[in-house]
Amino acid sequence: MSAEVKLDAKIPDGPLAEKWDRHRFNLKLVNPANKKKFNIIVVGTGLAGASAAATLAELGYNVQNFCIQDSPRRAHSIAAQGGINAAKNYANDGDSVWRLFYDTVKGGDFRAREGNVYRLAQLSCNIIDHCVAQGIPFARDYGGLLDNRSFGGAQVSRTFYAKGQTGQQLLLGAYSSLMRQVAAGMVTLYPRREMLDLVVVDGKARGIVVRNLITGEMETYSAHAVVLATGGYGNVFNLSTNAMASNVTAAFRAYKKGAFFANPCFTQIHPTCIPVHGTYQSKLTLMSESLRNDGRVWVPKKPGDKRKPADIPESERDYYLETKYPSFGNLVPRDVASRNAKEQCDLGKGVGETGLAVYLDFADAINRYGQDVIAGKYGNLFEMYEKITGENPYQTPMMIYPAVHYAMGGLWVDYNLMSTVDGLFVLGEANFSDHGANRLGASALMQGLADGYFVIPYTIGGYLAGTRFPEVNPSDNAEFKAATTAAQAKIDKLLSINGKRTVAEFHRELGLILWEYCGMSRNEEGLAKAKTLIQKLRAEFWEDVRVPGASQDLNQSLENAGRVADFLEFGELMVDDAIARKESCGCHFNTAYQTEENEARRDDDNFCHVAAWEYAGDDDSPRFHKEPLVFENVELSQRSYK
Amino acid sequence: MISKTINLTLKVWRQGRKEPIGRLETYQAKDISTDMSFLEMLDVVNEDLTKAGKEPIAFDHDCREGICGMCGAVINGRAHGQEKKTTLCQLHMRHFKDGDTIVVEPWRARAFPLVKDLVVDRSALDKIIMAGGYISANAGGAPDANAIPISKEVAENAFNAAACIGCGACVAACPNASAMLFVSAKVSHLALLPQGRPEAARRARAMVQAMDACGFGNCSNETECEAECPKGISIVEIARLNREFFKSEFS
Ligand SMILES: Cc1cc2nc3c(=O)[nH]c(=O)nc-3n(C[C@H](O)[C@H](O)[C@H](O)COP(=O)(O)OP(=O)(O)OC[C@H]3O[C@@H](n4cnc5c(N)ncnc54)[C@H](O)[C@@H]3O)c2cc1C
Ligand code: SF4
Ligand code: FES
Numbered sequence: 001m002s003a004e005v006k007l008d009a010k011i012p013d014g015p016l017a018e019k020w021d022r023h024r025f026n027l028k029l030v031n032p033a034n035k036k037k038f039n040i041i042v043v044g045t046g047l048a049g050a051s052a053a054a055t056l057a058e059l060g061y062n063v064q065n066f067c068i069q070d071s072p073r074r075a076h077s078i079a080a081q082g083g084i085n086a087a088k089n090y091a092n093d094g095d096s097v098w099r100l101f102y103d104t105v106k107g108g109d110f111r112a113r114e115g116n117v118y119r120l121a122q123l124s125c126n127i128i129d130h131c132v133a134q135g136i137p138f139a140r141d142y143g144g145l146l147d148n149r150s151f152g153g154a155q156v157s158r159t160f161y162a163k164g165q166t167g168q169q170l171l172l173g174a175y176s177s178l179m180r181q182v183a184a185g186m187v188t189l190y191p192r193r194e195m196l197d198l199v200v201v202d203g204k205a206r207g208i209v210v211r212n213l214i215t216g217e218m219e220t221y222s223a224h225a226v227v228l229a230t231g232g233y234g235n236v237f238n239l240s241t242n243a244m245a246s247n248v249t250a251a252f253r254a255y256k257k258g259a260f261f262a263n264p265c266f267t268q269i270h271p272t273c274i275p276v277h278g279t280y281q282s283k284l285t286l287m288s289e290s291l292r293n294d295g296r297v298w299v300p301k302k303p304g305d306k307r308k309p310a311d312i313p314e315s316e317r318d319y320y321l322e323t324k325y326p327s328f329g330n331l332v333p334r335d336v337a338s339r340n341a342k343e344q345c346d347l348g349k350g351v352g353e354t355g356l357a358v359y360l361d362f363a364d365a366i367n368r369y370g371q372d373v374i375a376g377k378y379g380n381l382f383e384m385y386e387k388i389t390g391e392n393p394y395q396t397p398m399m400i401y402p403a404v405h406y407a408m409g410g411l412w413v414d415y416n417l418m419s420t421v422d423g424l425f426v427l428g429e430a431n432f433s434d435h436g437a438n439r440l441g442a443s444a445l446m447q448g449l450a451d452g453y454f455v456i457p458y459t460i461g462g463y464l465a466g467t468r469f470p471e472v473n474p475s476d477n478a479e480f481k482a483a484t485t486a487a488q489a490k491i492d493k494l495l496s497i498n499g500k501r502t503v504a505e506f507h508r509e510l511g512l513i514l515w516e517y518c519g520m521s522r523n524e525e526g527l528a529k530a531k532t533l534i535q536k537l538r539a540e541f542w543e544d545v546r547v548p549g550a551s552q553d554l555n556q557s558l559e560n561a562g563r564v565a566d567f568l569e570f571g572e573l574m575v576d577d578a579i580a581r582k583e584s585c586g587c588h589f590n591t592a593y594q595t596e597e598n599e600a601r602r603d604d605d606n607f608c609h610v611a612a613w614e615y616a617g618d619d620d621s622p623r624f625h626k627e628p629l630v631f632e633n634v635e636l637s638q639r640s641y642k
Numbered sequence: 643m644i645s646k647t648i649n650l651t652l653k654v655w656r657q658g659r660k661e662p663i664g665r666l667e668t669y670q671a672k673d674i675s676t677d678m679s680f681l682e683m684l685d686v687v688n689e690d691l692t693k694a695g696k697e698p699i700a701f702d703h704d705c706r707e708g709i710c711g712m713c714g715a716v717i718n719g720r721a722h723g724q725e726k727k728t729t730l731c732q733l734h735m736r737h738f739k740d741g742d743t744i745v746v747e748p749w750r751a752r753a754f755p756l757v758k759d760l761v762v763d764r765s766a767l768d769k770i771i772m773a774g775g776y777i778s779a780n781a782g783g784a785p786d787a788n789a790i791p792i793s794k795e796v797a798e799n800a801f802n803a804a805a806c807i808g809c810g811a812c813v814a815a816c817p818n819a820s821a822m823l824f825v826s827a828k829v830s831h832l833a834l835l836p837q838g839r840p841e842a843a844r845r846a847r848a849m850v851q852a853m854d855a856c857g858f859g860n861c862s863n864e865t866e867c868e869a870e871c872p873k874g875i876s877i878v879e880i881a882r883l884n885r886e887f888f889k890s891e892f893s
Pocket of ligand 1: 043044045046047048049066067068069072075076077078079080081082083084166167193194195196229230231232241242243246247249250286288405406427428429430441442443444445446448
C-alpha cells in the first residue's frame, strides 16, 4: 500500500440520529438458509467475543470460538467491577442518548468518531434490556426497579451494576448464551488455544494459526471471516490491572498481516488502584471508580507529613479534587484524577511507605449512611482491599495510586468494525474503539457488548453477502503453511536461546521504561530515550532470554515469552505514536502542551485525527496514516470539569 | 502494610503430562515478603527453578483478584488454603509463619483429570452449564429492562448464588467429589428470577443429569463444599436445587 492510503471510515450519511438505522437498512442481508454455509472464527470469549459468538450462532452462522483460558467464562472481562452505562434515564435526572454521546465524546477529549459514539449511546439501552432477559442480577431498589450509580465524567446516574462484580455477571450472561449455542451445535469451542497468526488469502482474512496450549501443537482453522475480540494490551507495562494472560499478540500479528494499528499511545491510567508494594509484584488491583461516589480523595497539606491519617485534623488535609474541580469534585474523568494524584505525590504530599499513594476516605459516607449501606454498595471491594493490604478500610482510609488499566488504542476499524484487512473484524477493547483519548468509566462493558450483540451481527452479514469466496483448504494452502512454519520457527528460536535472564525480568524492565517515559506524562526527550532503550532491550531479549521446557508440552514460560516478545516490538510502536502526536489530549499528556492550569492542550488544527500505523517490515519504520475526525454535531472545546 | 520476610519449605506435586503418577518435590522458598500472594510466592520459586535450569511448576491463574476462578490448589489439605472465603490468588503470605512447611497439591476428582503439576481439566463444569445453565433468550427481543420489577431481596439472593466463580474447590473438598454446590448455585440463581422460571424444572433435571454423566459423585450432605467455597455459596442453594429437582420429577 502506498503512503496515500485513504482511510475510509464508511460513516453513513444523514443526520447523526438516523445513521445507524439507515445503514442497517442499506446493508445486504444473508438469506437465513445460507447462513449455515458461512464459517466465522471468533477469537476471544470476553464480553465482546462471547456476545458476538453467541449472537452470530443464534442467527444461524457456524462459529468457531477460541480462548486462552480453560473455559470461556474466565476471560478478563470477568474482573470488571463497577458497572455498565446506559442512557435509560431511569433516574429521571436529565440523561438521554444525546447526553451519553456528548459525555463520551467530551470525555475522550474529542478524539473519537461522532457516528460511532452516537450508535454506541443508542445501543446502550438495548444491552440492559437483553442482559435482564438473560437473568443478570443487577442491583435493584426497594420498589424492585433497577438501581443506578454515578461514574466519573458524568453528572447523571446512568451506571447499572451488580455489586462490585458487574463484569462477572455480564460475562456469565454472555457465556451462558454461548454455551447454549455450543449445546445446539452452532458453536465449536476451542479453549486453551493461543492465536499466533492471522492467515490472509487473496487479500482476505481466511483463518488463523493457534497453538494448542496443552499439547503444544500448531493447529490451523479456516473460515469466511475472522473476528478478533482479544482484549487490550495494557500488560505491555508489565504491571497493570489486566489479567495475566492479556496480551497484544493476536492484534499485533494481525497488524503484521496488514491491519493498521490506531492510536497505540492512548492507554488509560486508572486513578484508584492499590499502590505497588514490591518488585515481585505480579499485577495491580483496581479499586473501582464507583468508590469515588462516596470516597473523598485527600493528602496532607504539608509535604512529608508522616502522621497517621487519623491524627491529621480536617484543617490540615487537602481535598485537592474538590477544591480544584468544584462541579465534578471526586468524579472528574480518569485522566484528570490520575494526573492530579501524580502531581500531589511529586510535590512530596504522597502517603504510605513509598510516598506514592493518596487517601480515599469513606469516613464521611459511613457517618452519613451507616456502615451497612456502604458495605451493601462496596462490600466485596472493601474485602478485597483488606485481603491484599491487611488494613480495614471501614476504619482507616484506603491508599490508592494510578495504574495502567485500559487500551483506547487498538486495531483500526471502520463503522462496520472491519479492519484494513478485508474480512477481519475487531471488537471490544482490541479495536481502537469509541473512547478517543480517554475512556469514561463503565463504557468498556457497554462498548464490548454493543459490538458483539448488536453491531457485528448486522455488519458481518453485509460483508459476507457481498463477497465471493474461493475454496480454501488449510492443509494444502501455501499461506496457511507459511504462517504455521513461521509460528513454529519463532517458538523453536525462543527455546533455543538458553540465556541467563528470565522472561519476567525482561517484561519488568520494559514496563518500567514505558511507565517512566510513556505513562502519565510524556516529553520528547523521554520518548526518544524510551525508543532507544526498548530497541536495546529487545536485542538483549533475543540473545539472552532463558525459556525452560519443551515446545510440545504445556509450557507457561514459553507462552509468556511469546507475549513479551510481541510487547517488546509493540512498545516501540506506542512510543512512535506518542512522538508523532505533538499535542496533549486526554491520557496523552505531553508536558510541552499544557494550559496555564496544567490541563491537556489539544491542537485541533493539526491533530484532530486518528493516527493509524501500517507495518512496513521489520527493518523499516511503520508508515503513518491519518483519518481526519469531523465534528458536525458537537463543538470542540477545552474540556473543563471545574 | 508492615511487611516482613519469611522462609518456607514447599512440598509440591509434580507430574508430567504423560506421567501416570506424580510425586511431591521439596523446594525452599526464601525471603518471601508477607505482602505477597501465594501465587506471587510460587512465581518467586519458579524464577529460581528457571535460573537453576529446572522446569517451573505449572499452575493455572489469570485474574489474580479472586474472580476468574482459574487458580486453585489444595494447600495443607485445604482447597484454596486455610483462610475462609479466599481464592488461592488472594491468599496472602502473612497468614503463614517463618519456617512453615506447606504441601501444595492439585484438585483431585475423577471428573477433573490431571493435566500437569497443579493444572487439572475442569471442562466438565462447562458441560454442566451447556446442559441448561442459561435462559433461552436471543439477542434483540427483550422487553424494557424495568418491565418486570424484582424485589431487592430476590435480586440479592439471585446475586449471591450467581457469585460462583466455577473454580471447582467444592468438588475438590467433597469426599464424594460431587459438584452439587456448583450446580445448585446456577440453578438457584436462575430459578429465583422471574425470567428463569419457565425453564426451571427442565434446567434442574438436565444439569443434575449432566453432572452424573461427567463422573462427579453424589451429594451426601457433608457440607465441606460450603466451608471451602471462596465465594461463600451456601448449601441453602442445594436445598433450593432439590426443590426444583423434585418439582421436575412430578411435572
Ligand atoms: C479490573 C478491571 C475492572 C474494570 N471495570 C470496568 C467497569 O466497571 N466498567 C467498564 O465498562 N469497564 C471496565 N473495565 C474494562 C473492561 O473490563 C474491558 O475493557 C473489557 O472487559 C474487555 O472486554 P473484551 O471482550 O474486549 O476483552 P477480554 O475480556 O480481555 O477478552 C479477551 C479474550 O480474548 C482471548 N484472547 C486474547 N488473546 C488471545 C490469543 N492470542 N489467542 C486466543 N485468544 C486470545 C482471551 O482468552 C479472552 O477470552 C475493567 C477492566 C479491569 C482490568
Ligand atoms: S460453588 Fe464455590 S467452590 Fe464451587 S465452583 Fe462455585 S465458587 Fe468454586
Ligand atoms: S487467578 Fe482468578 S480467581 Fe485466582
